[in-house]
Amino acid sequence: MASDKELSDFLKSVEKRAFKRVAYAVRDDDAALDIVQDSMIRLAEKYIDRPAAELPLVFQRIVSNATMDWFRRQKVRNAVVRNFSEYESSSDDGDFDLLETLASQDESSATESASESVSRAQILLAIDGEVSKLPARQREAFLLRYWEELDVAETASVMGCSEGSVKTHCSRAVHALADALKAKGIEL
């Protein structure tokens, strides 16, 4: 059973990465914070009897499941909102505008960091942006494998796919990121 200190140290070491990983997926900081908090509490309540060595894998799985649950709830909520909005003629424009604004923000940040003379903070921001643009499964595999440092089998078990799929997702993600950064003139 993990002690208080082991659990605290583990959560402290993983919380920021977990937040960023969820924020990339849900694109909403508040929702990401809620998901991470729920995941921490679920880990503490349900899996406290597990040895400390098992916590990373269990926590990643909980975070992934909690993120999926969030998307499911959003899907249901959006379906309900859509059903109601069918009775209102002009309410579709709001959602559409929001999406356009987000897209244009992404583009503008990309063009700002396209030069070789951008500051370090801007490079970090650009990398952050490119990671967030990856397809969800590729990003998940990439972050679990290389940021959370899970091995291929562990990543596959968290993602619920085969090890071959993990390798393919990771490879594609790396190549996509390399190409995107090269196009922006950023070298690591």
Place this chain on the structure above:
Amino acid sequence: MNHTHLRTYAPAELDALEARFALRMTARLTEHAADLPQDVSERLRFAREQALTRARAARKTVAAESTTVVGSGSTLSLGRGEGGSGWWVQVASVLPLIALIAGLVFIQRLHNDSQISAAAEIDASLLADDLPPSAYSDPGFVEFLKAPRD
């Protein structure tokens, strides 16, 4: 052109190159994640503390659940369950119930047997008696039996 360049690498070499690039990327991501806004860091700290509080409560619950009361005959003993002996504790806690049910079944059978033997005794005494059994169906004779004797 890039593809032809990649094809010259062996698969293991390509994996190593990808891993090296990925680790450089994630190092930058870590650097970027370290500069999270103060409010986000605070909320994460609060979430962590909440989780630790829940973990303490969960540990207490687990400890309370593992302290089981094992009854055996007329004695009661408090046993503290441990990791490997949990299964045995469960079996031990079911045994008294099984003994109780077996006892009840035994008592029921004993009762039935005693009832059957009592009825048989009555039948035997009736048949062995001088009085014929049909006499008991005679209302006058029944009245005679019920009447108090002097």
